Amino acid sequence: MSAKIISVKSPKAYDIIIQNGQLDRSGELIKSVAKGNNCLVVTDTNVEPLYLDRVVHSLESSGFNVSSYVFPAGEESKTFRTVENMLGAFVSAGLTRSDFAVALGGGVTGDLTGFAASIYQRGIDYIGIPTTLLAQIDSSVGGKTGCDLVYGKNLAGAFHAPKMVIIDPDCLDTLDEKAYSDGLAEAIKYGVIKSERLFNRLLQDDAHNFINELIEECVSIKRDITENDFYESGERMLLNFGHTIGHSIEKYYDFKHITHGEAVGIGMVIMTRAAETAGECEAGVAELIIRCLHNYKLPATTGIEPEKLCAGALNDKKRRGKDIKIVIPKKIGTCTVKTLPADDLSKYIGGNK
Numbered sequence: 391m392s393a394k395i396i397s398v399k400s401p402k403a404y405d406i407i408i409q410n411g412q413l414d415r416s417g418e419l420i421k422s423v424a425k426g427n428n429c430l431v432v433t434d435t436n437v438e439p440l441y442l443d444r445v446v447h448s449l450e451s452s453g454f455n456v457s458s459y460v461f462p463a464g465e466e467s468k469t470f471r472t473v474e475n476m477l478g479a480f481v482s483a484g485l486t487r488s489d490f491a492v493a494l495g496g497g498v499t500g501d502l503t504g505f506a507a508s509i510y511q512r513g514i515d516y517i518g519i520p521t522t523l524l525a526q527i528d529s530s531v532g533g534k535t536g537c538d539l540v541y542g543k544n545l546a547g548a549f550h551a552p553k554m555v556i557i558d559p560d561c562l563d564t565l566d567e568k569a570y571s572d573g574l575a576e577a578i579k580y581g582v583i584k585s586e587r588l589f590n591r592l593l594q595d596d597a598h599n600f601i602n603e604l605i606e607e608c609v610s611i612k613r614d615i616t617e618n619d620f621y622e623s624g625e626r627m628l629l630n631f632g633h634t635i636g637h638s639i640e641k642y643y644d645f646k647h648i649t650h651g652e653a654v655g656i657g658m659v660i661m662t663r664a665a666e667t668a669g670e671c672e673a674g675v676a677e678l679i680i681r682c683l684h685n686y687k688l689p690a691t692t693g694i695e696p697e698k699l700c701a702g703a704l705n706d707k708k709r710r711g712k713d714i715k716i717v718i719p720k721k722i723g724t725c726t727v728k729t730l731p732a733d734d735l736s737k738y739i740g741g742n743k
């Protein structure tokens with residue numbers, strides 16, 4: 391099958407290239423956009439034994455001087471300390487402003503590498519090679535980079551778009567089912583906010599049967615939204631559907647025992663039920679989302695009391711002063727951003743949990 395290319399035009403032009411097996415062509419692809427000859431491939435300890443050699447070999451075959459930096463896998467590594475160590479590796483690799491970094495891995499690798507690239511010598515290029523479903527359909531697109539602080543998740547970061555994104559769906563073959571479902575929760579989100587067709591397909595078919603089409607559709611939706619609103623002042627907020635409550639759930643469990651996708655799925659159901667009760671969403675949408683989540687073994691409820699969910703949500707980045715912006719569906723495929731006084735969130739969510 392030929393490569394599918396999704397071009398992003400603004401604020402910086404870059405291509406997202408989707409093709410099975412193209413990890414071995416990454417050097418050749420990168421050659422077409424690289425300015426310098428030195429690069430550093432960043433990956434984590436799980437992805438290193440799976441894919442690092444193939445990418446390094448491909449880059450070297452295309453004439454690049456390649457170094458690598460490997461950090462311990464997991465969200466716990468998404469810290470300033472890792473960014474600092476990575477910057478040290480950039481220096482050791484002799485990267486200049488015309489050289490580039492490569493993020494080979496999931497969302498943690500992409501966010502950290504993009505952030506380090508955004509501040510190294512006031513900004514160098516980086517290439518994304520996402521290897522989880524979540525990273526392929528979501529985090530590798532749109533230029534949000536960053537790390538966690540002890541005060542909370544993703545609290546430090548920069549908007550820094552990649553120079554190219556290389557998506558090889560074959561990398562998903564080594565993901566376990568839980569990680570796969572984690573990414574599918576975000577695919578369900580894309581369906582609810584923008585594509586009834588995608589949502590219905592996720593409901594009626596098994597996503598494994600149409601994974602390339604799913605990646606293409608999700609990436610196109612994210613491209614369209616982030617092209618219009620790179621700095622998240624309007625439409626980009628739709629991508630946060632399920633995330634305000636989802637982050638609160640993740641925080642409640644100290645980012646352990648529950649995946650991001652599981653928490654977002656529950657967050658989507660809670661917000662949709664609340665919107666239905668308020669008469670702002672068609673009746674029955676929450677039930678459809680629950681059925682879709684269950685198709686992929688994702689939970690739809692949590693035992694956390696609504697007041698605790700709200701308290702966590704009100705500390706979220708999405709809060710602006712006295713107000714909070716929440717995303718609610720009107721029907722499958724159409725969502726809207728609603729501004730609520732922060733004190734009213736608890737009343738809006740009601741007894742949903």
Ligand SMILES: NC(=O)c1ccc[n+]([C@@H]2O[C@H](COP(=O)([O-])OP(=O)(O)OC[C@H]3O[C@@H](n4cnc5c(N)ncnc54)[C@H](O)[C@@H]3O)[C@@H](O)[C@H]2O)c1
Nearest residue numbers: 436463464496497498499521522524525529534561564565
């Ligand atoms: N920048 C954005 O716009 C954005 C959007 C959504 C999420 N995120 C961030 O993304 C992160 C979550 O991403 P994630 O779920 O990819 O996490 P991750 O990078 O930690 O990857 C999950 C696990 O899968 C392993 N892994 C990666 N690729 C693999 C493969 N092909 N086969 C086997 N194992 C593999 C990793 O080593 C890790 O253990 C969070 O930090 C979140 O904040 C960022």
